[in-house]
Amino acid sequence: MTITRQVAERSTCLRAKVGAVIVRDRSILATGYNGSPAGLPHCFDAGCLIYESRTPDGEIEQNCYRTIHAEINAITQAARNGSAIQDAVIYVTHTPCIHCMKVLINTGIRIVYYDRPYKLNTIAELLSYAKIQLIQVTPPEAVTPAKAGNDDAV
């Protein structure tokens, strides 16, 4: 999870720094952070392009039009490199949005380990049907120096 937090620091969006690391058999297969597609302007240079949408429950959501989410960027990196991610696990700094969660289900990734919950109510119904597991790891503020050595390698 430490590596996932470091990957998140590379984010180029002003709204949130999100990181994702796909792992299988203790090897990192791919990493991703939220940012613009290759060659396009980044939020920290050109500003975010915020838009609002309304969920079926009537909740207003804000997102950045410019960026690809960290999970999707990690999946694209795996695709580009020809890394099979079926049966892998993914570490994320924030729980996936419903769009990323749907894609993650279809990749065959088995477990999503996360740091911070983010709008969990929006993915609750999806998770009730899917086999993919969502597991919270110790948040950074709860990791004492003595316990820090037990933090997992990712």
Ligand SMILES: [Zn+2]
């Ligand atoms: Zn942005």
Ligand SMILES: [Zn+2]
């Ligand atoms: Zn997402």
